[in-house]
Amino acid sequence: MTQAAKRRRGTFACEACGARLPKWSGQCPDCGAWNSILELSEPARGTRDGGYAGAEPEVLDLTAVGAEREVRGGSGIAELDRVLGGGLVAGSVVLLGGDPGIGKSTLLLQVCAALGRHQPVLYVTGEESPQQVSLRARRLGVSGDGVRLLAETCVERILGVADSERPRVMVIDSIQTLFTENLSSAPGSVSQVRETAARLVRFAKQSATCVFLVGHVTKEGALAGPRVLEHMVDTVIYFEGEAGSQFRLVRSVKNRFGAVNELGVFAMTDRGLREVVNPSAIFLSRHDEPVPGSVVLVTREGTRPLLIEVQALVDESPLANPRRVALGLDQNRLAMLLAVLHRHGGIGMFDRDVFVNVVGGVRIGETAADLAVIAAVLSSFRDRPLPLDLVVFGEVGLSGEVRPVPNGLDRLREAAKHGLKRAILPAKNAPKGGVSGLELVPVRGLREALDAL
Numbered sequence: 001m002t003q004a005a006k007r008r009r010g011t012f013a014c015e016a017c018g019a020r021l022p023k024w025s026g027q028c029p030d031c032g033a034w035n036s037i038l039e040l041s042e043p044a045r046g047t048r049d050g051g052y053a054g055a056e057p058e059v060l061d062l063t064a065v066g067a068e069r070e071v072r073g074g075s076g077i078a079e080l081d082r083v084l085g086g087g088l089v090a091g092s093v094v095l096l097g098g099d100p101g102i103g104k105s106t107l108l109l110q111v112c113a114a115l116g117r118h119q120p121v122l123y124v125t126g127e128e129s130p131q132q133v134s135l136r137a138r139r140l141g142v143s144g145d146g147v148r149l150l151a152e153t154c155v156e157r158i159l160g161v162a163d164s165e166r167p168r169v170m171v172i173d174s175i176q177t178l179f180t181e182n183l184s185s186a187p188g189s190v191s192q193v194r195e196t197a198a199r200l201v202r203f204a205k206q207s208a209t210c211v212f213l214v215g216h217v218t219k220e221g222a223l224a225g226p227r228v229l230e231h232m233v234d235t236v237i238y239f240e241g242e243a244g245s246q247f248r249l250v251r252s253v254k255n256r257f258g259a260v261n262e263l264g265v266f267a268m269t270d271r272g273l274r275e276v277v278n279p280s281a282i283f284l285s286r287h288d289e290p291v292p293g294s295v296v297l298v299t300r301e302g303t304r305p306l307l308i309e310v311q312a313l314v315d316e317s318p319l320a321n322p323r324r325v326a327l328g329l330d331q332n333r334l335a336m337l338l339a340v341l342h343r344h345g346g347i348g349m350f351d352r353d354v355f356v357n358v359v360g361g362v363r364i365g366e367t368a369a370d371l372a373v374i375a376a377v378l379s380s381f382r383d384r385p386l387p388l389d390l391v392v393f394g395e396v397g398l399s400g401e402v403r404p405v406p407n408g409l410d411r412l413r414e415a416a417k418h419g420l421k422r423a424i425l426p427a428k429n430a431p432k433g434g435v436s437g438l439e440l441v442p443v444r445g446l447r448e449a450l451d452a453l
Helices: 003-008 078-084 104-115 130-140 155-165 190-207 228-232 279-283 331-345 367-382 408-417 446-452
Strands: 012-014 037-039 093-097 121-125 147-151 169-173 210-215 235-240 247-255 263-269 272-275 294-301 304-316 324-327 352-358 390-392 422-426 439-443
Touching (some): 078 263, 104 121, 190 210, 263 279, 294 367, 304 367, 324 331, 331 367, 352 367, 367 390, 408 422, 439 446
Parallel strands (some): 294 390, 324 352, 422 439
Antiparallel strands (some): 012 037, 247 263
């Protein structure tokens, strides 16, 4: 028997990646996760309801298919619309993940209350009672007009109610609590999550209902359940935020109807989540006087330029191997930048601990932060503060060159809008006409950047 045939007949699956296995083992051979193999219960033959009985498949010519622009509707929350790519698309399925207590249910209840005034909305709660949801709505001060509430975990019953209610928006809180009667495994298992999600996706496409799925996350921050769950849905968004901070970030990591890595910023208050219209203002400390180790970076999250503060602390290390700690940045990239600084700048930090932090809990995944990190580290190392009205961005290569980054003009306009006066940037990002109110200092290599600093 071939390996592919064995996998098709397998009765075990990895709850981390969804791989099918013919027998149990301690470690998943596909993703390497330990103790993640669970027994998989398949539905009985003939019990799977695909919803396509009697329908003949139709093959279409691509040129004959209409390319009408998708019709979007507002969610009532502008920051969420930005993350979704402009609003809700009929028939789309959105998966929302995040740590416990970060505000997933709060955000979706506010969305339901905003949409319920104009269209039918169905809120399906599998973790809370209707009384608990009602208490939360009263605490948030939102109206429940037009919002229908259903406490159920059986997907067949949920779809039966949805067929009769015909909502335009449906919220499932959460997908890990649902089960189908065709499987004997417990709710939250790989087979149950995959099958119930497939039923809901099929319902959304056939009825043009926008469906929100709330997903639990693991301790590593990834969505719990099979990885195929993220492939089945149209949009995957995550809640981010530091423990104890009032600010919440909503980021899209997959979006079939818009740009990925869009960022929405919220503030958690006693009345729920409030939109932050100007997020650059909250990520800048605005010190009364210049301090060493602090510099302003203009990064780009999706289509939005964002001003944030990068802080660094360089101190003597009592250890044989000095520490390199990066919060909000890739730690390996910090080590690489320190090596470039020594090789092409002549400044070594072999006996120093280096700590770098991005203020506000933002995670930066782009290389435009390289030059700002070097500037902050050097400022702390020399104990010489940088001007408060300085902004720095640019990618630093291994050969010491400063490389351009995308959308340089948008970054400069954002910096000028917030009153910054001087910008150190890659030479190829400098616009010919300049930017009003902003002095540009283009640099081509690391040594030029150090001289400019």
